[in-house]
Amino acid sequence: MRLPRSSGILLHPTSLPGPDGAGDLGPGARRFVDWLAQARQGVWQVLPLGPTGYGDSPYQCFSAFAGNPLLVSADDLVADGLLEAADLAARPAFSQDRVDYGAAIAWKRRLLARAAARFRDGAAPDLVEPFAAFCRAEAAWLDDYVLFTTLKDAHGGAPWPEWPAALVRREPAALAAAREELAGAILAQQLAQFLFARQLGALRRHAAARRVRLLGDMPIFVAYDGADVWAHPSLFHLDGRGRPTVVAGVPPDYFSATGQLWGNPLYDWHAMVGQGYRWWVERFRRTFAMVDMVRIDHVIGFTRYWEVAAGETTALNGRWRYGPGGAVLQAVRDALGVLPIVAEDLGIVTPEVDALLERFALPGMRVLHFAFGDDPSGRSLPHNFPRNCVVYTGTHDNDTSVGWFASAPEHERAFAQRYLARSGEDIAWDLIRLAMASVADTAMVPMQDVLGLGSAARMNTPGRAQGNWAWRLLSAQLDDQRARGLAELVELYGRTPA
Numbered sequence: 001m002r003l004p005r006s007s008g009i010l011l012h013p014t015s016l017p018g019p020d021g022a023g024d025l026g027p028g029a030r031r032f033v034d035w036l037a038q039a040r041q042g043v044w045q046v047l048p049l050g051p052t053g054y055g056d057s058p059y060q061c062f063s064a065f066a067g068n069p070l071l072v073s074a075d076d077l078v079a080d081g082l083l084e085a086a087d088l089a090a091r092p093a094f095s096q097d098r099v100d101y102g103a104a105i106a107w108k109r110r111l112l113a114r115a116a117a118r119f120r121d122g123a124a125p126d127l128v129e130p131f132a133a134f135c136r137a138e139a140a141w142l143d144d145y146v147l148f149t150t151l152k153d154a155h156g157g158a159p160w161p162e163w164p165a166a167l168v169r170r171e172p173a174a175l176a177a178a179r180e181e182l183a184g185a186i187l188a189q190q191l192a193q194f195l196f197a198r199q200l201g202a203l204r205r206h207a208a209a210r211r212v213r214l215l216g217d218m219p220i221f222v223a224y225d226g227a228d229v230w231a232h233p234s235l236f237h238l239d240g241r242g243r244p245t246v247v248a249g250v251p252p253d254y255f256s257a258t259g260q261l262w263g264n265p266l267y268d269w270h271a272m273v274g275q276g277y278r279w280w281v282e283r284f285r286r287t288f289a290m291v292d293m294v295r296i297d298h299v300i301g302f303t304r305y306w307e308v309a310a311g312e313t314t315a316l317n318g319r320w321r322y323g324p325g326g327a328v329l330q331a332v333r334d335a336l337g338v339l340p341i342v343a344e345d346l347g348i349v350t351p352e353v354d355a356l357l358e359r360f361a362l363p364g365m366r367v368l369h370f371a372f373g374d375d376p377s378g379r380s381l382p383h384n385f386p387r388n389c390v391v392y393t394g395t396h397d398n399d400t401s402v403g404w405f406a407s408a409p410e411h412e413r414a415f416a417q418r419y420l421a422r423s424g425e426d427i428a429w430d431l432i433r434l435a436m437a438s439v440a441d442t443a444m445v446p447m448q449d450v451l452g453l454g455s456a457a458r459m460n461t462p463g464r465a466q467g468n469w470a471w472r473l474l475s476a477q478l479d480d481q482r483a484r485g486l487a488e489l490v491e492l493y494g495r496t497p498a
Contacts, residue, residue, distance in 0.1 A: 001338050001361055002388055004498040007443040008043025013071050017475040021094035021104030025199040026073020030206050035478045037210035039486035042497030045215040056101045056469045060223045065141035065286045067196030074111050081124040082115040099470045116188035134194045146189035148227035150182045159225040161242040168242055211497040216291030220301040221248045221264035236265040246307045249315035255462040259315030269324050277331035284332045299343040303352040329360050342390050366391045368431050369404045372415040382438040391440035393431040393449045396459040400448045401428040403455030428452045436489040
């Protein structure tokens, strides 16, 4: 599906300004949408919105369907009558420029527990029926997720294969007993998911009124220690104890000489085809209830994927295996119609990948940081772009443009200077202009590049387990001058929001 000519900003909600240790879906998000509209940006791209676990990566979530309770706005809970202003009086003095996930999650859990207690006591009576309707409509994934996360808390955060055997095997009597024993905690988890969906829906309406569309992100693989694998073990390659036999990764590449060992369990595609890819259809259905468009992360995995035996310490000793090709996307299209999807096709692009994107008219990605080697025929150079693609200055996995240029090999810097006809003193905005001027239907810019920030503002370093995902935007950085600069490029290069 071709996307209209437009441009947008990449910024995860946790990076937004806000008083509770991490950005959320409340006032700070609405102010950012207003700034995007002022800058005439038509797209806001976020990273996956699911509940994060170890390492705080949004690409390793406890569920492919649930929302992250950390993103629920406490200020909006006060407006709903689920919290009182006094409940926020003990708010810690959080850093405004970095996320301390441990402290922020603990504080938000405390507030959500208080909101659940007040709800049980009769607060916000106008939410009772919408909450019940949400629980009924989303039961197919919600019931498993809330039981999973409640059991995980009850077992001190232990991975699900370490729970009592009856729960690991999902014996009906054991599950029924757990639901009865943990009913109060389960209701609190249901409420958190309802509040996340309610606030995200309000934010999407706010954005739509300002001609801003939300571009979400769908990792092709899911986390092993998550509700999806626990609830559907037959859809993954697991042994008799529920342990993965093989895991996902990528071979040595631009980011790592030993490859990337992601560790996600791999799908049993034979089992999935036997169910008509129903799990995938429902995953897409849920994702498009949250966002307007979606980027499939590592779409290459549908054509082939790097399989590594469980227990390996790097991704070096893996092998390529064939995926289902276009069968998943065809099943989704048959069930849900043509959807606005972006394909992250970075890496080793084979003819099969190109054929998949062509078959479904999916825009692929181009990243300008990868453009300036010594080959003028390179696919990442703008003069070689197809129109049906999305160009990025850099992504969340790259250094910022300032950091990239400072550390790039001399021949890459020299080629960039020649290609841009610029010295590189303002490299971030040089690349922004190049992306905006290109024929690519969509141009996306990380907020760090709009601000011209260096490597300290990098969002993620692939292969590094800790210290990622913590950068935050300061309120003062949403200024009129930068908005005017972006708006001028939108007008100049015909990227008016649809």
